[in-house]
Amino acid sequence: MRLWLWALLPTLLLAGCNEKDANLAHNSLLYCTASSPLSFNPQLVISTETLDATAHQIYDRLLALDPVSQAVVPALASQWQRSEDGLRYRFRLQPNIRFHHTDGFSPTRALTADDVVFSFTRITDSQHPYHQISGGRYPFFNAINWAQLVQQVRAIDEHEVEFVLNYADADFLYYLASDYAVILSAEYGAQLLAANTPQLLDQKPIGTGPFFLSFYRPDEFIRYLRHPHYWQTGSNLNQLVFDITPRSSKRLAKLLAGECDAMANPAASQLDVIQNHTDLALSAAAGINTSVLALNTQKPPFNDIRVRKAISLVINKDNIVQAVYFGRATQADSLLPPALWQQPAQAAEDTPPAFPSEMQTTENHFDRHHDYEQNLAMARQLMAEAGLSAGVKMTILMPAGSRTYNPDGLKTGQLLQQQLAPLGIKLTLRALDEQILFTTLLTGQHDAVLTGWSADIPSPDNILRNLLSCRAISAGTNASRWCNSAFDAELNLALVDTELAHRQAYYQAAQYLADLDVALIPLAHSQRRLSYRRSVSGLQLLPYGGVNFQLSEKE
Numbered sequence: 001m002r003l004w005l006w007a008l009l010p011t012l013l014l015a016g017c018n019e020k021d022a023n024l025a026h027n028s029l030l031y032c033t034a035s036s037p038l039s040f041n042p043q044l045v046i047s048t049e050t051l052d053a054t055a056h057q058i059y060d061r062l063l064a065l066d067p068v069s070q071a072v073v074p075a076l077a078s079q080w081q082r083s084e085d086g087l088r089y090r091f092r093l094q095p096n097i098r099f100h101h102t103d104g105f106s107p108t109r110a111l112t113a114d115d116v117v118f119s120f121t122r123i124t125d126s127q128h129p130y131h132q133i134s135g136g137r138y139p140f141f142n143a144i145n146w147a148q149l150v151q152q153v154r155a156i157d158e159h160e161v162e163f164v165l166n167y168a169d170a171d172f173l174y175y176l177a178s179d180y181a182v183i184l185s186a187e188y189g190a191q192l193l194a195a196n197t198p199q200l201l202d203q204k205p206i207g208t209g210p211f212f213l214s215f216y217r218p219d220e221f222i223r224y225l226r227h228p229h230y231w232q233t234g235s236n237l238n239q240l241v242f243d244i245t246p247r248s249s250k251r252l253a254k255l256l257a258g259e260c261d262a263m264a265n266p267a268a269s270q271l272d273v274i275q276n277h278t279d280l281a282l283s284a285a286a287g288i289n290t291s292v293l294a295l296n297t298q299k300p301p302f303n304d305i306r307v308r309k310a311i312s313l314v315i316n317k318d319n320i321v322q323a324v325y326f327g328r329a330t331q332a333d334s335l336l337p338p339a340l341w342q343q344p345a346q347a348a349e350d351t352p353p354a355f356p357s358e359m360q361t362t363e364n365h366f367d368r369h370h371d372y373e374q375n376l377a378m379a380r381q382l383m384a385e386a387g388l389s390a391g392v393k394m395t396i397l398m399p400a401g402s403r404t405y406n407p408d409g410l411k412t413g414q415l416l417q418q419q420l421a422p423l424g425i426k427l428t429l430r431a432l433d434e435q436i437l438f439t440t441l442l443t444g445q446h447d448a449v450l451t452g453w454s455a456d457i458p459s460p461d462n463i464l465r466n467l468l469s470c471r472a473i474s475a476g477t478n479a480s481r482w483c484n485s486a487f488d489a490e491l492n493l494a495l496v497d498t499e500l501a502h503r504q505a506y507y508q509a510a511q512y513l514a515d516l517d518v519a520l521i522p523l524a525h526s527q528r529r530l531s532y533r534r535s536v537s538g539l540q541l542l543p544y545g546g547v548n549f550q551l552s553e554k555e
Contacts, residue, residue, distance in 0.1 A: 086168030113155035332522035391424020405452030
């Protein structure tokens with residue numbers, strides 16, 4: 001039962017405050033979200049829900065992305081320099097940035113270069129005391145070869161830090177502006193080591209962000225309090241509560257009843273209700289994401305390209321877009337969403353080039369203009385050639401609940417059951433908790449997965465490398481387990497070349513290789529949405545993941 005949460009909200013809002021702080025119950029915002037965070041440290045995860053709950057609430061980064069221009073802009077670093085060869089970056093830190101003060105930690109100093117060194121050395125140095133804490137996996141950083149890219153992170157002085165690279169990378173500044181590149185407190189880390197409780201670094205986090213963690217009840221709620229010494233213009237909210245409500249219908253019911261001030265990921269079927277309600281508003285960000293069907297290319301019979309081609313031929317993407325997304329998405333003909341190319345960055349110094357809207361992505365090499373009967377005939381012929389005229393049993397895994405790139409994985413799977421049945425494919429659907437699904441994918445024993453990717457930075461590399469690079473198999477993001485050294489080589493060439501036309505050509509070549517081998521079957525590109533009551537203002541739905549409450553206010 002979850003009805004108790006709203007009934008006890010006054011108690012929840014006042015818990016832990018004294019009589020002199022009676023205003024704590026005022027200016028509090030309740031945000032209904034779909035699932036619990038997997039960690040309170042974004043370095044360790046790739047979960048959108050975890051990033052929503054942590055990245056922009058608890059932490060800051062050296063750099064930030066302007067949500068409109070996509071240009072890299074200052075954050076904790078006020079300025080930076082790059083060497084001519086692109087192998088050294090120096091960052092000057094903002095002065096007097098204060099970490100959170102909580103019941104468990106009282107910082108004695110402001111942010112210094114030592115905190116930056118601590119935050120990034122943890123990721124790369126296997127001998128670092130925190131490297132193996134919380135499992136020792138850093139999916140985003142593993143996928144971009146961070147340990148091979150970064151030779152050293154060192155403090156020049158108290159307020160200047162230098163990154164030394166082994167090779168140039170055109171997206172390097174984007175990495176530092178991503179939701180994963182958060183800055184931790186080295187002083188807090190040392191305190192926890194001395195107390196023999198290092199695991200608390202990721203469970204009871206300390207950052208410099210606009211809110212600090214006050215209380216967490218798993219699968220129920222997260223309570224944040226305003227950081228009184230936040231270094232930027234901050235929210236007038238005293239408190240921010242994440243109410244964890246997996247079902248979209250329940251989140252909407254709470255929003256309509258005033259039991260939530262805002263809700264994450266409204267279903268496409270709910271949008272008309274929201275838009276026609278006088279007390280509700282809807283915010284949307286461009287769909288910089290891709291929903292895919294990943295067939296395990298290392299497991300028979302899906303290691304046979306004829307089987308993958310056959311399945312691709314009979315999937316009706318338009319049917320999926322209409323039935324699952326209610327027409328509020330675009331059919332995916334390639335892995336890269338069109339929105340990724342539509343906002344060229346207003347190039348700040350050292351900002352990697354963005355890509356113009358006229359760049360043509362590769363089309364799937366199958367003839368999409370064939371009518372259904374022709375496609376079905378071709379698919380049956382391919383199945384026969386693969387020795388599967390009688391069909392095959394197949395299980396599709398999917399994350400439980402809605403995702404930005406796919407609001408209803410189960411319904412998508414049911415449509416695929418119908419669409420693949422004429423090939424004799426008997427489909428079983430299994431929805432798994434996110435952590436269980438991640439662990440299952442690492443074993444490589446699955447048949448297929450309904451998955452996807454929401455772009456973290458405005459670069460094609462982020463989607464292509466995380467979904468299909470060889471290294472991404474061990475990171476758990478390459479669900480098809482397709483590995484092609486030529487594909488990886490094209491991605492690597494695109495990162496060391498600063499010429500825009502050359503980078504476009506490399507990414508086109510990489511897409512062609514993936515398409516030729518049916519490495520993945522792209523399904524749709526969808527919008528990110530957030531609904532809120534009109535009494536709330538200042539919510540920021542970021543195009544590259546996360547929700548920012550920094551400037552949120554409530555009447």
